[in-house]
Amino acid sequence: MNCIIVDDEKMARAIVAKLCSTVPEITILEEFDNAIEAIKFINQNPIDVVFLDIHMPGFSGVDFVQTLKDTTKIVLITSDADFAIASYEYEAIVDYLVKPITADRFQKSIQKIKGAVSSKQTSIPQESDIRNSNEDLYINIDRRLIKLNLNELLFIEAKGDYIDITTTEQKYHVHTTLKKIKEKLPEKLFLQIHRSYIINYTKIIDIEDNSVLIDKKVIPISRSSRPELMRRLNLL
Amino acid sequence: MNYIIQLADGDTEFERQFIAILKEEFPKEKEHYLTAITKADYKQASEIVHKLKHKLNILGMENAYRLSVKFEDELKQNNIDGNIEFIQIINIMESYIKNI
Numbered sequence: 347m348n349c350i351i352v353d354d355e356k357m358a359r360a361i362v363a364k365l366c367s368t369v370p371e372i373t374i375l376e377e378f379d380n381a382i383e384a385i386k387f388i389n390q391n392p393i394d395v396v397f398l399d400i401h402m403p404g405f406s407g408v409d410f411v412q413t414l415k416d417t418t419k420i421v422l423i424t425s426d427a428d429f430a431i432a433s434y435e436y437e438a439i440v441d442y443l444v445k446p447i448t449a450d451r452f453q454k455s456i457q458k459i460k461g462a463v464s465s466k467q468t469s470i471p472q473e474s475d476i477r478n479s480n481e482d483l484y485i486n487i488d489r490r491l492i493k494l495n496l497n498e499l500l501f502i503e504a505k506g507d508y509i510d511i512t513t514t515e516q517k518y519h520v521h522t523t524l525k526k527i528k529e530k531l532p533e534k535l536f537l538q539i540h541r542s543y544i545i546n547y548t549k550i551i552d553i554e555d556n557s558v559l560i561d562k563k564v565i566p567i568s569r570s571s572r573p574e575l576m577r578r579l580n581l582l
Numbered sequence: 583m584n585y586i587i588q589l590a591d592g593d594t595e596f597e598r599q600f601i602a603i604l605k606e607e608f609p610k611e612k613e614h615y616l617t618a619i620t621k622a623d624y625k626q627a628s629e630i631v632h633k634l635k636h637k638l639n640i641l642g643m644e645n646a647y648r649l650s651v652k653f654e655d656e657l658k659q660n661n662i663d664g665n666i667e668f669i670q671i672i673n674i675m676e677s678y679i680k681n682i
Contacts, residue, residue: 355633357603357640364589364596403629425636446585446640 347463348392351377352384352410353399353423358445362397362423365452371460381410382555385576393418394463400424400442411436413576419462421455423447483530485511485520492518496535500549500560502527504542512563537578539571547578583682585640601682608637608679612672619665628657634672641678646671 349372353359359377366372375391378384381402388396396414400407400422407422414420422442440462441455483499484491498514504524511518511527520527528536528544538544543565545558552559557566558575567575590596611630618627635650649671653664 355607355636357600357607358636360596360600360603361589361640364593401632425632425639445636449589449591 347372347394347459348375349373349395349397350375350384350387350393351397352379352381352402353377353397354379354402355399358399358423361447365447365449366397368449368452369456372456382553385410385413385579388414388418389579395440395459396420398422401426408436409573409576411438412573413579414438419459421459481532485518487518487520494518496532496546497548499536499546501543501545501563501565512561514561537571537575539565539567539575541568547575550579553579584642604637604679604682608634608675611637612676615672616669619662624657624660624662627662628654631657631668634675638671638675641675643671643675643678646674 349366351359351362351366351374353362356379359379363374363377366374372395375393376384376387378387381398384396384398387393394417396410396418398407398410398420401424402410407424411420418438420436420439422439423445424442425445441458443451443455481496483494483496485494486492494511494513500512500514502512502524503510505519507521507523509520509522509524509527511520524538524542524544528538531544535546535548536544537547539547539558545560545565547558549560550558551561556569557564559565586597586600590600611633615627615630615634618624618630631650631654635647635654638647638650649664649667653668656662656664
């Protein structure tokens, strides 16, 4: 089983790594001191289990859980037993361990992990599902209908009664609302990440805590949209 | 240190690594705590107390751990009444870590 350890405390990561070293079936691929880097890694590597400290600055354990692939299982690590009880609302969470973790308790957790990983589902949407979306959108500007290729559309920004549509080639100023154009856009490619922005999330170059970079534009992410964005990025 | 000795199960390299991490992380966390208190950033201070209490727990300093659990919650309410006592705790912790 491939696993990663996510904890902002080096000492805590060393303890989990030591415990993992006693289990031959577990391979630690990487350790992370922050959740964002861990999510990027998970998106590019097959991970069975994440040992996750729920108390991470800037990104809660719940946010993290909501971003993961269905097949990745999580063992929460926490100092607060009361907090861990609520974690079972999420199917991905197979166990929680309260610090300091004992070897006996860790072995029990391993049994739970083995059960969960062996029965996990493997229906991951394929990359082709995204890239095959080659539809067009017609926009009305000065009584002319202009065809836009959705794959070339980068992002849309609300500007009062208008929207600005930015494509790889140019920008269009259109008299309509973000809500109306959102209904025309396929969810495979587009996501509203802020009250003023819809983005083509396959065009993201970089992500920071509260913003994404598309082309040369830094676009804010609302806190409520971030889990859904991170979940969709797992498809890439 | 009983917890670490048990966990190491004779693995002296792990014990050495653990102590090195403790000596590396603790002074930074102490400094961050004092800075956060000076700046009246009690949320940040509570985050650091959260980390330090884990170390107290691992080192088997049970009374200090219990006080830290309480103080972490108080800091979240902007209550720093326990600050002096907590500084005494981290000073004791510092002496202990220097000598292991």
